[in-house]
Amino acid sequence: MDLSEIRVKLDEIDNRLLDIYNERMALVEKVAEYKHKTNTPIYRPDREYEILERLKKRNREKNGLLTDDAIEALYLELISVSRNFEKPEYIAHLGDIGSFTHQAAEEKFGRLGTYIPISSITGVFREVAAKNVKYGVVPIENSSEGIVGETINGLKKYDLKIVAEIILDIHHSLVSINDDVKEIKRVYSKDIAFEQCRVFLEDFGLDKVELIPVESTTKAAKLAKEDKNAAAICSEVAAKINNIPILFKDIEDRKDNRTRFFVISDSINEPSGNDKTTILAQLPNKPGALVDFLLDFKEANIDLTKIKSHIIGGVSMFFLEFSGHYKDDNIQKIFNKHKESIKFLGSYVKEAVDV
Numbered sequence: 001m002d003l004s005e006i007r008v009k010l011d012e013i014d015n016r017l018l019d020i021y022n023e024r025m026a027l028v029e030k031v032a033e034y035k036h037k038t039n040t041p042i043y044r045p046d047r048e049y050e051i052l053e054r055l056k057k058r059n060r061e062k063n064g065l066l067t068d069d070a071i072e073a074l075y076l077e078l079i080s081v082s083r084n085f086e087k088p089e090y091i092a093h094l095g096d097i098g099s100f101t102h103q104a105a106e107e108k109f110g111r112l113g114t115y116i117p118i119s120s121i122t123g124v125f126r127e128v129a130a131k132n133v134k135y136g137v138v139p140i141e142n143s144s145e146g147i148v149g150e151t152i153n154g155l156k157k158y159d160l161k162i163v164a165e166i167i168l169d170i171h172h173s174l175v176s177i178n179d180d181v182k183e184i185k186r187v188y189s190k191d192i193a194f195e196q197c198r199v200f201l202e203d204f205g206l207d208k209v210e211l212i213p214v215e216s217t218t219k220a221a222k223l224a225k226e227d228k229n230a231a232a233i234c235s236e237v238a239a240k241i242n243n244i245p246i247l248f249k250d251i252e253d254r255k256d257n258r259t260r261f262f263v264i265s266d267s268i269n270e271p272s273g274n275d276k277t278t279i280l281a282q283l284p285n286k287p288g289a290l291v292d293f294l295l296d297f298k299e300a301n302i303d304l305t306k307i308k309s310h311i312i313g314g315v316s317m318f319f320l321e322f323s324g325h326y327k328d329d330n331i332q333k334i335f336n337k338h339k340e341s342i343k344f345l346g347s348y349v350k351e352a353v354d355v
Contacts, residue, residue, distance in 0.1 A: 021078075028082045035087075042087050043109075043135065043265070045164045046272035048079055049349045080110020090133040092116045092124045095216035098238040102218075104166040104261040105137040119215055125154035128264055135163070136264045142170070143258045143355040145192055147308050151262065152319060155280065155345050156312050162278055162346030164263035167355060171257070172197050172217075174248040175239045176224055176231035181247065186210040188220035189233035197233055200251040206231070218242070258355045262346075269348055275325040276305070276350040280343040281318045290318070296337065297322065300330040306354065323350070 001009075035042060052075060056068045066074075083089070091113050094101040105115060116133055118124045124136040138154070141147045155162075172193055176184060181204055187194075191213040194201070201207040214220050217234035221242040224232035231247070239246050269275075283289040297304050306321040324331050325347040335342055 024078075025082065025085055028085050032085075032087060041265070041267040042083055042089060043163065043267075044269075045263075045349050046270045048076075049272045049274065051075065051079070077110050080112055084110075084112045084114075088114050089135060090114050090116055091135045091137065092118045092127045092133040093137040094118060094121055094124055094139065096218035096222075096238075098218040098221075098235065098241040099216045100168060100170060100235060100259060101137055101139060101261060103235065103237055104139075104168045104259075105263075107168065108137070108164060108166050108263060109135070121148070121150040122154055125158045125160065125264065128160055128266070129158045131266070134265060136160075137166070137261055138264065139259050140165075140262045141260050141355055142192065142196075143256060144196060144254050147310065147319065149310065152280075152310050153312055155264075156317070156343065160264045160266060161268050161344075162262045162348055163265045163267060163269055164348050165276070165351045166261040166263070167352045168259050168261065169257070170196070170252065170259050171236065171250050172233050172252045173236050173239055173246045174200070174231055174251055175221055175234060175244045175246050177244060178228050178231070179245065179247060181206070181231075183229055184209060184231045185229040186212055186227070187231045187233060188212045188214050188223045190214065190217050190220065193217055193220075193233045196252045196254070196257060199253045200248070260352070260355045263348075264346075268346070269325075271325040271327055271347070272349045274350050275323070275347050276321055277324055277326050277331060277347045278319070278321045278345040280345060281320060281338070281341050282315060282343075283318065283341055293338065293341075296334055300333055302330055302334065 052072055055075060056071050059066055059071060091105050091109055093105045093115060096117050097115065102115060102117070105113065118127060121138045124138050127133050128136040138151050139148050140151050178184060184206065186209055187206055194211050214223065217232070218238040218241065220232035221234040221238045221244050224230045225242055225244045236246065236249065281293065283293055303323040304320065305323060308319045310317050310319055326335065326344055335344065
């Protein structure tokens with residue numbers, strides 16, 4: 001079979017795929033009608049997880065050429081198209097278009113999502129709680145900087161639930177319209193990015209210039225583009241959006257730099273079979289209260305994956321995560337025993353144990 005014949009075959013397959021996609025969308029329309037009548041959430045992470053796991057298993061059984069990552073890339077985008085075909089949903093995220101949080105949101109909701117940039121984490125919570133948007137995406141922790149306090153505060157204050165988590169590798173670039181580093185007098189970025197790129201800044205003498213913190217790395221790129229003696233630390237995506245040259249890539253100190261994000265909404269997920277649950281616990285102020293609380297998890301055979309202490313409004317609280325869904329019998333026992341101490345924040349498909 002020569003090249004022209006192969007291309008004819010590819011065109012034939014593409015035509016069949018298009019017909020099948022349209023057939024799928026016709027069924028999606030029927031699903032949308034049902035969800036509208038029953039007030040069922042459009043975004044169902046548990047159902048999406050079930051679809052992906054089934055397809056990956058089928059592919060392995062048939063010795064398919066696609067990798068698991070390739071199947072996720074193909075079908076997550078198809079699912080995103082289907083979801084927006086059912087009903088376009090507004091998704092609020094921290095920072096400008098091109099920020100890391102926006103990239104995390106796109107990874108979960110696809111390129112067709114309607115994204116609303118919000119200048120603060122609290123603002124994201126506020127807009128979701130006011131039902132101006134259906135979903136919000138906020139950072140919860142970074143592998144080098146730890147837990148994001150403003151997100152914990154939002155989870156405590158607002159009656160919203162975590163419906164998904166996203167893990168994103170974080171890579172920073174130094175960008176500037178000036179290709180001579182010695183002429184750079186100031187560097188714009190988000191405060192946390194300066195800390196994550198400390199070694200690079202020191203090695204190139206940029207720790208001695210003015211480091212100017214701004215709300216997002218995308219805004220930093222915009223500012224640097226307007227100033228020939230400035231640079232910015234931002235993502236490669238932000239550099240491309242703002243059409244500003246990249247001088248150095250991957251300048252972060254830790255090459256395993258990752259950030260975890262939460263998707264928040266006013267809905268609660270059904271069990272997927274691979275879930276994680278997150279809670280806040282305010283325990284009685286008496287000796288042994290934390291030990292007794294944690295022993296209950298051991299006795300219930302619950303795998304605790306994270307426990308962090310946090311001060312909210314002068315009150316000490318614990319941020320806990322563990323394997324399982326809140327509807328599981330052993331978790332329900334914990335909730336019933338400590339109902340005065342626990343705030344349930346959400347059960348969602350487990351993407352990773354930790355960053």
